[in-house]
Every structure is written in C-alpha cells, then in structure tokens.
Amino acid sequence: xxxxxxxxxxxxxxxxxxxxxxxxxxxxxxxxxxxxxxxxxxxxxxxxxxxxxxxxxxxxxxxxxxxxxxxxxxxxxxxxxxxxxxxxxxxxxxxxxxxxxxxxxxxxxxxxxxxxxxxxxxxxxxxxxxxxxxxxx
Amino acid sequence: xxxxxxxxxxxxxxxxxxxxxxxxxxxxxxxxxxxxxxxxxxxxxxxxxxxxxxxxxxxxxxxxxxxxxxxxxxxxxxxxxxxxxxxxxxxxxxxxxxxxxxxxxxxxxxxxxxxxxxxxxxxxxxxxxxxxxxxxx
DNA sequence: TATGAAAGACTAACTAA
DNA sequence: TTAGTTAGTCTTTCATA
Numbered sequence: 001x002x003x004x005x006x007x008x009x010x011x012x013x014x015x016x017x018x019x020x021x022x023x024x025x026x027x028x029x030x031x032x033x034x035x036x037x038x039x040x041x042x043x044x045x046x047x048x049x050x051x052x053x054x055x056x057x058x059x060x061x062x063x064x065x066x067x068x069x070x071x072x073x074x075x076x077x078x079x080x081x082x083x084x085x086x087x088x089x090x091x092x093x094x095x096x097x098x099x100x101x102x103x104x105x106x107x108x109x110x111x112x113x114x115x116x117x118x119x120x121x122x123x124x125x126x127x128x129x130x131x132x133x134x135x136x137x
Numbered sequence: 138x139x140x141x142x143x144x145x146x147x148x149x150x151x152x153x154x155x156x157x158x159x160x161x162x163x164x165x166x167x168x169x170x171x172x173x174x175x176x177x178x179x180x181x182x183x184x185x186x187x188x189x190x191x192x193x194x195x196x197x198x199x200x201x202x203x204x205x206x207x208x209x210x211x212x213x214x215x216x217x218x219x220x221x222x223x224x225x226x227x228x229x230x231x232x233x234x235x236x237x238x239x240x241x242x243x244x245x246x247x248x249x250x251x252x253x254x255x256x257x258x259x260x261x262x263x264x265x266x267x268x269x270x271x272x273x274x
Numbered sequence: 275t276a277t278g279a280a281a282g283a284c285t286a287a288c289t290a291a
Numbered sequence: 292t293t294a295g296t297t298a299g300t301c302t303t304t305c306a307t308a
Contacts, residue, residue, distance in 0.1 A: 001193070006193075009189070009191060009193065012188070012189045013188050013189055013191065014186070014188070015186060015187055015188075016153055016154075016186075016187040016188050016189050017153075017187045019281080019282060019283085020282075020283070021281090021282075021283095029295080029296095030295065030296055030297080031282090031283085031296090031297090032284095032294095032295065032296055032297075033294075033295055033296075035283075035284080036294075036295075037294095045192065046191055046192060046193055047189045047190070047191055048189075048190040048191060048192055048273075049151065049152065049153075049189070049190045049273070050152055050153040050154045050187070050188075050189055051149070051150050051151070051152075051153050051187075051188060051189070051190050052146070052149045052150055052153050052184045052185075052186070052187055052188070053184070053185040053186045053188050054146060054150065054183055054184055054185060055182065055183060055185055056138070056143075056146065056183055060227075062227075062229065062236070074270065077270070077272050078272065080272075081272040081273070081274050083274075084274075086274050087273075087274050088271060088272060088273050088274060089271070089272040089274075090197075090199075090268045090269075090270065090271050090272075091268070091269040091270040091271075092199065092266040092267065092268055092269060093266050093267040093269060094264070094265075094266040094267075099199070099266075099268075127231070128231075129229040129230050129231040129236075130229065130230040130231075131227045131228070131229055132227075132228040132229060132230060133211065133214070133227065133228040134225060134226070134227050134228075135214050135215065135217075135218040135225060135226040135227075136185075136186075136218070136224075136225050137218050137220075137221075137223050137224050137225060137226075156302080156303060156304085157303075157304070158302090158303070158304090167275065167276090168275095168303090168304080169275070169276090169305090170275095172304075172305075
C-alpha cells in the first residue's frame with residue numbers, strides 16, 4: 001500500500017468504471033501497472049468488491065440492536081443481512097451489539113423491519129436513527 | 138423499478154464488473170436491455186455511483202458526533218468527509234447529530250480523528266463504537 | 275435483436291531494478 | 292525475483308439498422 005495504490009483507490013472509489021488507461025494517465029504510469037496493482041489490491045483483500053452505491057428506497061436508517069447475552073451475535077447478523085432492504089450489518093462495541101444500515105421504500109417499511117427484528121427472541125431492544133443526509137468520501 | 142431492475146441491481150451490488158452479456162443471460166434478457174436499464178438506473182439516481190468497497194485500514198469505527206445547536210450540521214459534515222480515513226458521514230436523527238464511518242490504520246489513528254473532531258468549536262461531544270465485524274448485503 | 279466498429283482488458287514476452 | 296512495460300489478441304460495449 002504505497003502512494004500509487006492510494007491514488008488508484010481514490011479514483012476507483014469515485015468511479016470504479018474508470019478505464020485502466022485513464023487511471024494510468026492520471027497517476028502517471030502504464031495501463032499494465034494499474035491492472036497489476038488493482039489485481040493485487042483485490043488479492044490482498046484491500047478491495048473487498050466492485051459494487052454500486054444505490055439508493056433504492058427513500059428512507060435510509062440505522063437500526064441499533066441489543067441482543068441477549070447468551071446468543072451468538074454473528075448468527076443474528078447473518079439473519080439480518082438476508083433481509084432485502086439491509087445494506088450492511090455491523091457488530092459493534094458500545095451500548096448496542098449490532099447496527100444495521102437499511103434503505104427502504106418508506107418509514108412504514110422501516111417500522112416493519114424494526115418490528116420484525118424485535119420479534120426475534122434473541123433481540124432485547126432496538127434504537128433507530130433516520131439518516132437524514134449522506135456524504136460519501 | 139420493476140423486478141428486472143431489482144435483479145440487475147442485486148447482481149451489480151455483488152460484482153459491478155459483471156459483463157452486461159452475463160447479466161443478460163442470468164436474468165433472461167438481451168445485452169442491450171441490460172445496458173439501457175443500467176443507464177436509466179444511473180440517470181434516475183438509483184445507482185449513485187460505481188465504486189469499490191475497501192478496507193484500507195485495520196480498524197473500522199463509527200464516530201457519533203453532537204454539534205452545537207447554533208451551527209450548520211451539514212457544514213461540519215462537509216469538513217469531516219474531507220478527512221481521508223472517513224468513508225461516509227451521515228446526518229442522523231437521535232441523540233447525536235452526525236455519524237461518521239471511518240476506516241483507519243490502527244486505534245491510535247482513530248483516537249487522533251476523535252481528538253481532531255473534538256477540537257472543533259462546533260463539536261459538543263463524541264461517542265465512538267468500534268466495528269468488530271461487517272456483513273454486506 | 276442482431277451485427278460491426280470502437281474501446282477496453284488481458285496475455286505473454288520482454289526489460290529493468 | 293519482483294515490478295513495470297508494450298504489442299498483439301480477445302472481450303465487452305456501444306451505435307446502428
């Protein structure tokens with residue numbers, strides 16, 4: 001992870017479809033080098049995946065979840081990530097154990113997700129924050 | 138946003154470099170249709186950007202920030218998003234006003250970011266959660 | 275939806291550090 | 292031995308009918 005890798009990453013973060021030739025021009029190297037670097041970044045797990053940032057719904061929110069102490073938090077995370085509105089699930093330190101980031105059609109749908117989470121025996125409590133605005137780095 | 142769009146999106150979320158021809162095969166349509174659909178999804182803002190999910194550092198965390206009632210929260214968000222370890226900044230409802238998701242080299246660096254945030258006059262308090270594990274949808 | 279042209283990515287052989 | 296370059300080939304995308 002040297003300066004060249006960082007430059008390539010920052011271009012890809014903003015637009016992952018930028019051609020290798022253009023990246024090469026912008027960072028002052030050859031197409032082949034960029035390709036090799038990207039390949040290594042993928043192999044080393046620094047690039048986890050090529051993806052699309054989407055906003056399929058109208059309401060994004062963070063649902064913070066406390067799970068029972070006797071329960072495998074990872075297993076609960078695995079269930080949540082299967083729900084189609086759920087973008088990501090984090091196990092976190094702090095008052096709650098899990099944070100899920102969801103992107104739903106409307107607040108009613110958010111409410112359904114919260115209800116669904118609270119219906120699980122493993123879930124002790126939830127706390128929801130609406131995401132009012134998002135900036136991407 | 139019909140079922141076909143949703144299928145295309147779910148393929149792109151997992152691998153945004155999947156060729157249109159392959160997507161077409163998998164969803165049972167033509168390459169041209171997939172291309173037009175993706176183009177429309179971008180135009181309609183449903184696909185916000187093509188990007189890479191990265192883990193450049195070893196420690197991810199969420200830094201929750203309360204800002205002074207008299208200041209423009211968006212302006213503070215704009216400052217945070219410029220910091221290179223910051224992946225995203227959300228304005229949220231709830232006890233705090235902003236949540237920034239950061240991906241740093243180590244906990245020491247996280248601590249520097251927290252300190253830097255707290256040094257701003259606009260910032261009243263911060264609360265940090267380490268992200269111990271992440272699942273992507 | 276089919277097809278050809280253009281753009282981009284990949285292979286492999288080569289060079290330099 | 293590893294990283295970078297380059298020319299030739301193959302694949303994907305794009306525009307047209």
